[in-house]
Amino acid sequence: MNRMFAIIEREMRKFFRSPMLMIMSMMLPIVQLVILGHALGGHITGARVAVVDEDRGPQAVKVKEAFDSVAVNIATFKTTPYNDEQQAREDVRTGKVDAAVIIPPQFSRRVYAKDAARIGLVVDNTDQIMSGAIESEMQSLVDAVNQPVIQDRIVKNIALRIVEIYPYVEYMKYLLSGSIALAMYISVMIGGGMLYIDDKARGVHEGYLVTPISKLELVMGLNVAGAIKAVLSGISLTIIGSLMAGLGVIFHPGALFYLFLLILGTSIAFNGMMFLMMVRVDDPLVPRAMFGVLNTLLFFPSGAISPVAQFPNWLRWIAVIDPFTYAIHGFKAILLKDGGFVSIQMDLAFLFLFGFGSLFIATPLFKRTL
Amino acid sequence: MSGSATSSGNGAMRAAIKVENIVKRYGTFEAVKGVSFEVANGEIFGLLGPNGAGKSTLIRMMTTLIPVTSGRALVAGHDVVKEPNAVRNLIGVIPQALTSDQDLTVEENLIIYAKLYSVPRAKRQKNIDAVLEAVDLSKWRDAQTKTLSGGMRRRLEIARGLVHDPSIFFLDEPTTGLDPVSRIAVWEMLNNLKKSRNLTMLLTTHYMEEADRLCDRIAIVDHGNLVALGTPIELKQSVPGSNVVEVRFDRENEQWMARLKALADVTDVQSQSGGFYRVLTSNGSQTTTQLVELAAGLREQITSLSVQNTSLDDVFVHYTGRQLRDEQVKSVFTMPPRPGVQP
Numbered sequence: 001m002n003r004m005f006a007i008i009e010r011e012m013r014k015f016f017r018s019p020m021l022m023i024m025s026m027m028l029p030i031v032q033l034v035i036l037g038h039a040l041g042g043h044i045t046g047a048r049v050a051v052v053d054e055d056r057g058p059q060a061v062k063v064k065e066a067f068d069s070v071a072v073n074i075a076t077f078k079t080t081p082y083n084d085e086q087q088a089r090e091d092v093r094t095g096k097v098d099a100a101v102i103i104p105p106q107f108s109r110r111v112y113a114k115d116a117a118r119i120g121l122v123v124d125n126t127d128q129i130m131s132g133a134i135e136s137e138m139q140s141l142v143d144a145v146n147q148p149v150i151q152d153r154i155v156k157n158i159a160l161r162i163v164e165i166y167p168y169v170e171y172m173k174y175l176l177s178g179s180i181a182l183a184m185y186i187s188v189m190i191g192g193g194m195l196y197i198d199d200k201a202r203g204v205h206e207g208y209l210v211t212p213i214s215k216l217e218l219v220m221g222l223n224v225a226g227a228i229k230a231v232l233s234g235i236s237l238t239i240i241g242s243l244m245a246g247l248g249v250i251f252h253p254g255a256l257f258y259l260f261l262l263i264l265g266t267s268i269a270f271n272g273m274m275f276l277m278m279v280r281v282d283d284p285l286v287p288r289a290m291f292g293v294l295n296t297l298l299f300f301p302s303g304a305i306s307p308v309a310q311f312p313n314w315l316r317w318i319a320v321i322d323p324f325t326y327a328i329h330g331f332k333a334i335l336l337k338d339g340g341f342v343s344i345q346m347d348l349a350f351l352f353l354f355g356f357g358s359l360f361i362a363t364p365l366f367k368r369t370l
Numbered sequence: 371m372s373g374s375a376t377s378s379g380n381g382a383m384r385a386a387i388k389v390e391n392i393v394k395r396y397g398t399f400e401a402v403k404g405v406s407f408e409v410a411n412g413e414i415f416g417l418l419g420p421n422g423a424g425k426s427t428l429i430r431m432m433t434t435l436i437p438v439t440s441g442r443a444l445v446a447g448h449d450v451v452k453e454p455n456a457v458r459n460l461i462g463v464i465p466q467a468l469t470s471d472q473d474l475t476v477e478e479n480l481i482i483y484a485k486l487y488s489v490p491r492a493k494r495q496k497n498i499d500a501v502l503e504a505v506d507l508s509k510w511r512d513a514q515t516k517t518l519s520g521g522m523r524r525r526l527e528i529a530r531g532l533v534h535d536p537s538i539f540f541l542d543e544p545t546t547g548l549d550p551v552s553r554i555a556v557w558e559m560l561n562n563l564k565k566s567r568n569l570t571m572l573l574t575t576h577y578m579e580e581a582d583r584l585c586d587r588i589a590i591v592d593h594g595n596l597v598a599l600g601t602p603i604e605l606k607q608s609v610p611g612s613n614v615v616e617v618r619f620d621r622e623n624e625q626w627m628a629r630l631k632a633l634a635d636v637t638d639v640q641s642q643s644g645g646f647y648r649v650l651t652s653n654g655s656q657t658t659t660q661l662v663e664l665a666a667g668l669r670e671q672i673t674s675l676s677v678q679n680t681s682l683d684d685v686f687v688h689y690t691g692r693q694l695r696d697e698q699v700k701s702v703f704t705m706p707p708r709p710g711v712q713p
Contacts, residue, residue, distance in 0.1 A: 002485055002488055003485065003486050003488065005485070006482050006483075006485035006486045007486075009481075009482060009485070010471065010474070010482045013473070013474055013478060013482075014471060014473045014474065017473045017474070018473055202467065202469060203465050203466075203467040203469040204469050204471070206435065206465050206467075206469060207463075207465065207469045207483075207530075208486065209434075209435055210433050210434070210435060210458060210461070210463040210465075211458060211483070211486040211487055212455045212458040212459050212486075212487065212488070213486055369434070369435060369436050369437055370430065370435045370436050
């Protein structure tokens with residue numbers, strides 16, 4: 001066991017001597033958290049909408065007033081009056097405006113006659129996020145305009161009352177769980193995978209192999225050291241990310257304990273997976289080439305950016321065996337919901353089993369000779 | 371000193387290293403072809419040969435780094451295949467590359483290795499102080515390894531290999547990449563260590579001078595075979611002629627080979643390009659006189675002439691049919707001819 005601790009001591013001395021690994025492992029997740037957290041999941045504001053009024057009747061004025069109220073309140077879009085429908089369509093096509101509303105001739109008369117009055121909406125659907133937001137806002141406006149001035153005494157339509165059990169979660173908070181897992185992955189990839197292969201190539205392992213250290217001591221020493229580095233990265237990003245995103249759950253001792261368990265399980269799972277992949281690799285280029293591929297393959301299908309339910313079936317299978325999925329689910333359960341042990345027990349079970357299972361397979365594959 | 375090499379039950383003196391018909395095969399390629407030799411206790415034994423001769427493969431088999439295909443190697447009486455940990459406890463190994471951690475200090479590197487060898491806590495600091503003193507790095511114990519020069523880093527590697535008091539020391543090309551001054555410093559250090567610690571050393575080298583100055587006995591290895599074995603003096607004496615006369619004639623002439631061989635006391639003549647000949651003779655001064663007279667009589671001009679004692683280079687040429695330094699140069703690059711200059 002003392003020899004295993006010697007390996008851990010060597011790795012940790014190097015780790016603390018050079019803070020670069022810690023900085024590098026946290027730089028990408030923090031940048032991602034700040035940029036994606038603010039860039040995605042927000043409301044669209046300031047979209048340009050052309051309005052062509054070919055009716056000029058009182059109902060058209062009512063619709064345009066509703067548009068103006070949107071422009072000065074939630075500001076999803078601002079309107080620009082157009083006289084020519086063709087010009088408005090052309091400007092949508094060329095991107096001068098994001099959408100065009102066409103109020104056709106006889107619109108007011110049809111409204112009064114209850115004769116299927118229609119407003120045209122021309123959108124640039126190459127940008128589905130923008131066109132979806134404008135369509136949704138326009139539909140709300142039309143629904144509001146359609147409401148009768150005097151409501152029926154008996155409501156004929158079914159209404160949905162939505163109860164949100166948690167306060168509004170900004171996208172940055174949603175993204176934090178993925179960022180923590182990503183920081184730990186990078187720490188394992190650089191501090192475990194790349195340094196391990198670099199040490200092999202530099203002959204450091206040759207130095208170990210001429211000592212009486214056993215295969216198990218060497219494997220455990222390398223993996224425990226890798227897991228400690230990932231735990232430190234995970235703890236650092238949990239604290240920094242929670243403060244940046246405004247999550248107060250880290251001040252609850254119980255939640256902190258569960259977060260620590262998740263960080264530990266994730267470290268063991270990531271480290272075991274990385275060791276299994278690198279155990280027979282000698283070329284230092286391999287982990288560098290795999291870095292981006294693995295990041296895409298494991299991070300994005302895990303539900304870090306968008307829900308797993310959105311994926312096609314084949315992608316969901318990756319999520320099922322991906323340790324990122326369980327780590328991120330667990331972090332979300334504690335950070336966003338403070339859900340307690342019950343909400344993370346399956347995640348913890350998977351992460352620990354996956355980690356130790358990978359090490360169990362990797363250890364016999366590790367060569368005690370050159 | 372731990373790990374005596376005389377641990378046999380019958381009390382008989384046992385060789386520190388005994389290699390019997392050892393073979394290493396990679397697929398169909400045979401890197402080491404049935405080599406046998408013994409290294410006595412307290413001896414510095416050199417494996418001399420060009421790059422790719424199989425020296426490092428041999429040392430790696432003896433230090434348990436690579437599996438043996440067939441044959442047997444006993445180190446301090448322990449079989450490297452059957453008792454690898456017993457072997458590892460008794461040996462110190464200096465690999466060819468500088469592998470100490472650059473981010474750690476000199477002392478930290480030694481602490482880690484002392485722990486890897488399970489040196490007891492009470493003895494650890496004493497051993498580290500002693501080896502730092504032995505390699506003259508005491509002043510640098512707190513320096514980060516990356517701040518050390520190449521020679522100092524090599525000394526640190528030597529200290530690292532000694533931190534657990536081994537009885538047998540393996541060094542794989544210990545002075546490769548060092549400048550001449552650092553190289554001589556390492557030689558002196560190894561000689562001192564051998565005396566003060568009664569170490570048995572096995573080193574590989576492709577430097578003739580290193581083998582000549584350091585080694586009690588030398589094995590010449592070529593293409594995986596052991597082609598010669600003996601003390602430097604024995605090896606030199608095994609080559610016909612005790613002196614080498616190197617002569618270069620102004621003009622190349624096919625008849626020179628026969629003329630030189632016909633001189634008295636000449637045992638062999640080796641021809642190289644550009645009118646250059648190496649004449650092995652048992653009487654250097656006599657042959658030189660004859661050679662000058664012969665050239666004068668034939669009105670041929672000698673552009674250079676030198677007389678030397680037989681070197682290990684001659685031994686290598688004698689046993690392998692080519693020069694060691696040629697092998698090294700060929701393995702790296704071939705110089706293109708300079709324009710307008712005759713080779």
